[in-house]
Amino acid sequence: MIIRNSARAVIIVNNKLLVTKMNNRGIFYLLPGGGQNTGEILTETLERECEEELQYQVKVNELLFVRESFDDDETQRVEFIFQCTLVNKVENYAPVFDAMQCGIEWLNIDELSLLPLYPEEIRCQIQQFYKKKQIKTYHGTKDIQFR
Numbered sequence: 039m040i041i042r043n044s045a046r047a048v049i050i051v052n053n054k055l056l057v058t059k060m061n062n063r064g065i066f067y068l069l070p071g072g073g074q075n076t077g078e079i080l081t082e083t084l085e086r087e088c089e090e091e092l093q094y095q096v097k098v099n100e101l102l103f104v105r106e107s108f109d110d111d112e113t114q115r116v117e118f119i120f121q122c123t124l125v126n127k128v129e130n131y132a133p134v135f136d137a138m139q140c141g142i143e144w145l146n147i148d149e150l151s152l153l154p155l156y157p158e159e160i161r162c163q164i165q166q167f168y169k170k171k172q173i174k175t176y177h178g179t180k181d182i183q184f185r
Contacts, residue, residue: 046118047070055145058142060136085098091139163177
């Protein structure tokens with residue numbers, strides 16, 4: 039069994055959530071971020087991934103959620119989802135997109151439950167966080183999930 043840590047960002051500005059836009063037999067959205075490299079702490083992972091995917095430097099703030107799932111029978115994924123703040127646009131830097139990434143987009147917070155944002159169980163929690171309401175910190179499932 040391989041355990042794969044990753045870090046993801048919740049970046050909200052003016053009632054909009056910044057996401058990566060993906061295309062794999064249809065458009066869907068993911069929180070920016072990705073897998074932790076050997077020797078990195080999670081905040082470094084998230085800073086690197088946001089520069090690569092968004093072309094923004096971010097300030098990593100509080101840990102909001104921990105999500106645990108299985109990519110397949112061999113890989114357990116543990117995602118640490120942090121609230122982040124945009125700091126600077128990275129100029130003269132070509133984005134390093136993942137294979138399915140086709141851009142970035144700002145989604146209206148009020149419409150998250152209607153949009154293909156994954157993981158699904160985080161949609162409502164992000165809305166609750168934005169409205170300063172109680173949130174569920176841990177999300178775990180034994181079912182193999184779309185990441």
